[in-house]
Amino acid sequence: MKWSTVLGTGSICMVGVDAAITLDLTSRQSIVDAASTVAYDLMTYYTGNRTGDTPGNLPDPYYWWEAGAMFGTMINYWYYTGDTTYNAVTKQALLHQTGDNGDFMPLNQTKTLGNDDQGFWGMAAMTAAETGFEDPPEGSPGWLALAQGVFNTQAPRWDTSTCGGGLRWQIFTFNSGYTYKNSISNGCFFNLAARLALYTGNTTYAEWAEKTWVWMNDIGLINEKFEVFDGTQNTDNCTSKDHNKWTYNTGIFLMGAATMYNYTNGSDIWKSRTESLITASKQFYLDGILYEPCEPTGKCNVDQRSFKTYFIRELAATAELAPWTHDNIIKEIETSAMAAVKTCTAGSTGTQCGLKWTTGANDGSLGVGEQMAVLEAIQSNLVDQAPGWKSDVKGTGTSSGDANAGSDSKTDSSQLAQIVITTGDRVGAGILTALVICGVIGGSATMILGV
Numbered sequence: 001m002k003w004s005t006v007l008g009t010g011s012i013c014m015v016g017v018d019a020a021i022t023l024d025l026t027s028r029q030s031i032v033d034a035a036s037t038v039a040y041d042l043m044t045y046y047t048g049n050r051t052g053d054t055p056g057n058l059p060d061p062y063y064w065w066e067a068g069a070m071f072g073t074m075i076n077y078w079y080y081t082g083d084t085t086y087n088a089v090t091k092q093a094l095l096h097q098t099g100d101n102g103d104f105m106p107l108n109q110t111k112t113l114g115n116d117d118q119g120f121w122g123m124a125a126m127t128a129a130e131t132g133f134e135d136p137p138e139g140s141p142g143w144l145a146l147a148q149g150v151f152n153t154q155a156p157r158w159d160t161s162t163c164g165g166g167l168r169w170q171i172f173t174f175n176s177g178y179t180y181k182n183s184i185s186n187g188c189f190f191n192l193a194a195r196l197a198l199y200t201g202n203t204t205y206a207e208w209a210e211k212t213w214v215w216m217n218d219i220g221l222i223n224e225k226f227e228v229f230d231g232t233q234n235t236d237n238c239t240s241k242d243h244n245k246w247t248y249n250t251g252i253f254l255m256g257a258a259t260m261y262n263y264t265n266g267s268d269i270w271k272s273r274t275e276s277l278i279t280a281s282k283q284f285y286l287d288g289i290l291y292e293p294c295e296p297t298g299k300c301n302v303d304q305r306s307f308k309t310y311f312i313r314e315l316a317a318t319a320e321l322a323p324w325t326h327d328n329i330i331k332e333i334e335t336s337a338m339a340a341v342k343t344c345t346a347g348s349t350g351t352q353c354g355l356k357w358t359t360g361a362n363d364g365s366l367g368v369g370e371q372m373a374v375l376e377a378i379q380s381n382l383v384d385q386a387p388g389w390k391s392d393v394k395g396t397g398t399s400s401g402d403a404n405a406g407s408d409s410k411t412d413s414s415q416l417a418q419i420v421i422t423t424g425d426r427v428g429a430g431i432l433t434a435l436v437i438c439g440v441i442g443g444s445a446t447m448i449l450g451v
């Protein structure tokens with residue numbers, strides 16, 4: 001229901017607060033309609049397809065990675081609902097951000113590009129391959145090749161110089177966070193490796209997934225209760241930890257573990273890891289409704305407001321990959337989705353969603369993350385009706401791959417540092433020009449030019 005309709009009823013508060021979006025989980029059409037309303041409000045934030053703007057970027061305050069995450073949600077939106085409305089913008093955005101080497105390292109993002117940022121775009125490409133999203137045009141790398149490009153650039157970054165291994169958060173030495181080894185960077189790599197193994201059957205990917213899991217355990221970023229902590233500093237050889245727990249860290253390892261369970265044809269070890277992560281994830285529910293640990297204090301930053309998106313997305317995938325988890329997971333998704341839509345009563349459309357699903361009302365926190373999370377919660381209810389994931393192993397994969405994608409990438413830090421310095425020089429030259437102009441006005445041009 002749109003706000004205008006609500007106004008027409010003459011009982012604004014009651015009806016508006018009650019339910020701007022109706023959701024009947026027994027009806028496919030109701031789920032599709034609710035998803036469509038939330039997707040519409042989500043895409044109003046996207047300006048990248050406007051003349052003069054850059055495809056694939058969200059405006060401030062959203063970082064580049066969140067745009068990659070959002071297009072992952074939009075691929076799932078099409079996959080679950082069959083609605084092709086946003087396919088063209090989604091494809092345009094993904095292809096514009098691949099970078100020169102087909103590995104999601106566009107030069108414009110160099111100054112903030114971490115392994116996790118790159119990973120979120122890589123996982124979106126992987127989702128496109130798995131769901132059979134419409135292929136890139138002739139001459140562009142396939143979705144699978146783009147995901148492989150991300151994997152192939154990240155594997156050589158595995159860093160044994162400290163902490164016995166692991167990926168650092170940042171890729172480049174000149175970015176702050178280079179000394180941090182965090183769970184989300186290693187989680188993206190693990191998740192992608194497991195999915196590439198399942199899709200292609202290539203054991204190298206599975207070996208990397210196993211190795212990443214073992215390291216996460218050994219270093220204590222996954223503890224004996226299977227809680228996943230934020231990260232650790234390699235400056236003390238990863239002894240101290242940031243013990244914050246986020247839904248998306250558990251989610252990314254949960255789906256990766258379920259993928260490995262499936263890839264290994266139901267091995268006991270991956271079954272037990274999957275099960276233990278599910279048990280540990282219970283701490284993220286209040287009365288059966290998913291919440292982010294920053295919510296009770298009201299201090300979730302822009303990134304954190306999107307984290308439930310990935311947890312729910314990965315939970316739904318887990319239900320399919322590890323069928324014995326299915327029934328309990330579906331109940332959790334249903335309960336959270338019903339609570340989540342109750343927050344969708346705000347903004348100019350009257351249907352924008354809030355952050356805190358546990359409150360049963362809109363809490364005034366609006367944005368891309370809030371919209372995305374509710375969208376995944378709604379559309380995940382269609383997971384059983386979706387056609388199964390495609391893969392080369394099953395003989396259903398249609399996405400073109402390239403096992404060597406990204407291997408001639410400019411991943412060498414010094415080369416990229418050079419690019420940044422060169423760009424810096426140009427800025428410097430601009431400043432010099434400005435000084436000269438001011439100098440001319442001030443009558444001291446020769447002095448400045450002599451510098």
Ligand SMILES: *[C@@H]1O[C@H](CO)[C@@H](O)[C@H](O)[C@H]1NC(C)=O
Nearest residue numbers: 043046049050051085086089
């Ligand atoms: C951008 O995409 C939206 C769909 O999300 C569409 O409604 C709009 O017309 C597009 N704008 C341009 C300039 O193509």
Ligand SMILES: *[C@@H]1O[C@H](CO)[C@@H](O)[C@H](O)[C@H]1NC(C)=O
Nearest residue numbers: 054055096097099106107108
């Ligand atoms: C990089 O930035 C320039 C200037 O804003 C823009 O024209 C270009 O499309 C951007 N490239 C990517 C891959 O974002």
Ligand SMILES: *[C@@H]1O[C@H](CO)[C@@H](O)[C@H](O)[C@H]1NC(C)=O
Nearest residue numbers: 162163164165218219237238
């Ligand atoms: C650093 O940690 C790794 C992994 O725990 C360990 O193998 C290595 O011996 C440690 N190095 C030092 C210098 O303590």
Ligand SMILES: *[C@@H]1O[C@H](CO)[C@@H](O)[C@H](O)[C@H]1NC(C)=O
Nearest residue numbers: 148152202203204205403404
């Ligand atoms: C398997 O993946 C590895 C790592 O990317 C690659 O080097 C190798 O060529 C792949 N093998 C096949 C048969 O594609």
Ligand SMILES: *[C@@H]1O[C@H](CO)[C@@H](O)[C@H](O)[C@H]1NC(C)=O
Nearest residue numbers: 201203206262263264265266
């Ligand atoms: C899973 O089973 C299939 C079919 O029997 C087999 O080809 C494949 O090698 C098995 N995978 C693993 C990782 O054991």
Ligand SMILES: *[C@@H]1O[C@H](CO)[C@@H](O)[C@H](O)[C@H]1NC(C)=O
Nearest residue numbers: 262265266320321322323388
């Ligand atoms: C792997 O996933 C498929 C698709 O959901 C499922 O049919 C199959 O039973 C799963 N394999 C195992 C070993 O659970």
